[in-house]
Amino acid sequence: KSMSLLQALVNNPKIEVVDGKYAFKPKYNLKDKKALLRLLDKHDQRGLGGILLEDIEEGLPNAQKAIKALGDQIIFVNRPDKKKILFYNDKGCQFTVDEEFRKLWRSIPVDSIDEEKIEEYLKRQGISSMQETGPKKIAPIQRRKKPASQKKRRFKTHNDHLAGVLEDYSDVVPGKQ
Numbered sequence: 001k002s003m004s005l006l007q008a009l010v011n012n013p014k015i016e017v018v019d020g021k022y023a024f025k026p027k028y029n030l031k032d033k034k035a036l037l038r039l040l041d042k043h044d045q046r047g048l049g050g051i052l053l054e055d056i057e058e059g060l061p062n063a064q065k066a067i068k069a070l071g072d073q074i075i076f077v078n079r080p081d082k083k084k085i086l087f088y089n090d091k092g093c094q095f096t097v098d099e100e101f102r103k104l105w106r107s108i109p110v111d112s113i114d115e116e117k118i119e120e121y122l123k124r125q126g127i128s129s130m131q132e133t134g135p136k137k138i139a140p141i142q143r144r145k146k147p148a149s150q151k152k153r154r155f156k157t158h159n160d161h162l163a164g165v166l167e168d169y170s171d172v173v174p175g176k177q
Contacts, residue, residue: 026059033066037073040088047128050077050085 009015009022016025028051030036036056043051057063067074067086075087122128
């Protein structure tokens, strides 16, 4: 048993072996707020989006203090599962959009276009779309129960050569005499 436990420790992505000792290995090893900002900026430039707050907190000592100090250089977004994601707030990308353009944008109906068609169009243009990365909520399947009396079972007949000899009992309800 101890061998499989050691194997599990070695294979754990959150644990690294340093000089024969097991140490916690955070996803992002950050030493200060500048390192955090660089990481978020690099993530943003590569089009990777944001980083989970919990991943940052485990790799940055006094993470909350550093985040507070960075102020509006960071944007917070709450996922549907209440987890927070941090994004780099690229000030160079802030611009005002003309009201006339906004009206034109809002006037274009997209109800008739499904997501697959949009995805297809983007691929043809050489644009990779952002897939939803949040946890998906699976709606429970609603099953309607029909009263047993309405059910009429249909059986396939494979004994066609015995037609007329065999009797049909398909309308007999089991358990009732």
